[in-house]
Amino acid sequence: MASVTTAYTFMHCVLFLLLTVRFSSCFMNWGDGYRRKVSLELNPGLGPSLTPPPGVGLVHARAEGVNDTLHYLFCSQGAPALLLVHTNSSSSTLEVDWRAFLARNTSGSLRVEPQNSILYSNAVVFTRLWEYDDVNDTADPSKVPPSSFLAPYELQTFTWADLNATLDPVSHTALLCGGDGGDSFSNGSLCLKFSAFEAAGREQGWPSLLHNANSSQISVRLDGVKPRSNGSRFSLELQSVGGAYPMSRVDVLRSIDDEYTPSIFKVSQWVSSPPNSSSSGLGYAQWKPVAYRKAKPVFEDATPCHHSLPDPLARLPPSGLVLAFYTEGSHSPTTGLNISFSITGDPYYNTTNYLSWTVLVGLGSAPMDSFSTLVLTIMAVGLGSPLLIILLGGVWVCVRGKATPTPAAYEPIN
Template identity: 30%
Template sequence: MIPVEIKMQILTMLILLFISLAHGQDRKISSQRNPNCGNCTSGTLLYVRADGSHDTVHQLWDFTHGIPTIIFIISGLNATVNMTWDDKSPRKIWITEQPKYSFAIAIDKVYEYNDLQDNGYIDALSPRREFSLDKAIWSQEDILQTDEEVWLQMRTNYRQDPKQGSMQIKLDLLPFKDYAVELPHLIHTANSTLVDVSLVNFTQTRGYNASRFALRLIMVGTDDGALSMNYTMRKSLDDEHTPGIFEIIEIRTPECARGGDGGFLQFRPVGYTQPQRGVASSTMAHVSTFNKTQVPHDSTLNALYRSFDKDKLLVQNMFISFGESGDGYYKQHNFTSWSFTIGYGEPPKESFSTFVIAIISIGLGVPVLLALSGVVYLLVRRYRRPGPTRLVEEQ
């Protein structure tokens, strides 16, 4: 009979072995900076190709036109994306076969609003000033291009003046499913990209004593233009990765909302007011209603979508604003960061990590193992007990 201590060690080793299994790649990824541009010494457009078993996800991460843009194009395995350049930005983008689907987002404007009611969100009554990113000049701070990860970090000055603060954007793609390293630890997959936006030391407008900031996002999908994006807030009992935040917001294209392979944004309604993220530095992220709009004329979005049927192109915008009542407004910390994922297909669902599964397995397995060991011990002892002896009186 194996002692209980040895059984526990074997169980623990098996669980740790399960945890340490390496990720298998769901797609084969490759990337290229400024493809087909022979004279591009500055400016960054990163083309990422992710080949799966049945289709290819092409992504364009563009900062050449000023407006940060992420484009997804879904095609067959043999299709290629081509582009021609005008000086330092793409003039025309096309794919060699009819794409199965396309979805894109762009952050075209930053709004400063005077939150006089201390609501935390931007509304129609809030005095505001807008800063368009179409003239922004982005510098590349970091880049990683391997077959295991593609990573890009960009930065631009607020209002074209380094003394007035900066905006930073990080993008990360992995060819397998995983949780982001930083809070709120969003899930990103081979079909999605993790995006992180930070507003650092923004100078506030004179006369605005309750300044907050909001981002305006343009969303484009190859859907019926008469429809609308779909907003869903899901409740989750799992706050293992983002303590105290039990909501997940998903914005789906009509194709994705009806169960097809459309596009989506996924994020938790939380931002952070310090670079070191934690529960104490968290704040609310608010989503506005959706509004019909048009693709910006001088943009990478237009370089691709101007050849599409306008009736089969859905273009809407929305605001993401940050703050909550009593938090001291933006000036309290002079920093706000927010993370989201943009992807294709069904948005990923949360699940318990292997560490939690291991703890649950140990917690449930130990009592069961002890109980079984006790039963086996009692049965063995009973089996080995000698039978009753008859007393014989000596003569």
């Protein structure tokens, strides 16, 4: 009887722990059920009388909510850029004056109407790719002598492939690949893959960033580019242009869970927030501080990356999209930073001739990974096992005490 009672108690405790873990996992990891209706279009409103220059394209992803809309604009005119515009109307539209837009000299040639419905806007521009000869293996551009830096690749001068060939309206993605036409890019390319999302989730491949319905993603890939030195390392320059509140600081957050990005316990967020505020409630660019040296990486192919502090800049970046939407001056503050790849002792770029890095761009607070099912299970077992042992021990003592006959107070004398 005691063994049956103990077995039932044990089964009930285990079942309770498993249900607790399952419920907590669902609540913590998949609680964002908000969805948007996303549509993708290339060169919206462009008539047959105009033909963009080769490699110039404008992708418009419209993410409609219940009473608001997110407009993502991904453009290859000049330096490639991603512009996010949030409106408080579910019927806001994009208007492009194509003649002025292609001329790249008219602010206001690209608008979101009605303009008084715009709540927030921000653009992330990929301006330069820096290459340096890391002769001392420091993997730190700030410690490299100026003579070790090679001429930067100005992305505004790149020739880009036709976006029409890579646009996928079903998966809401577009792939932009190009090069500078020189010897280094004769058999290689720099590619940027844009993705828009309808709901919360994550992509399968590392770094598997968690996204939601208020976010988009850019994956950067340097593939097959011929390095100009035996010890080449790279750094990517980004610039951000905002409305009232530009992305002005980078927060580094820590975690104890690396299930989706092995060995990486940090996340970096370049955030837009009001002055003297610790919140990140307006907009962000988020990334894991890791890059990969192979297209299908294993653990050994991961390499850390680092960011510089954001610096204010005096001029708008050389992007046709930014110049068409924003006005030069104090109303369009600009900041910039560099993302450098690798650490001391890591292989140089020429070992694989491949490098990939991913950034999430979105509205509001960035989605954050909570404890995964695996970690919750470990915590439940670690905390629940002692309690279970105490509980089972108490039950065993009680049952054992009842089963043992109580001796009489006096023993008869024979």
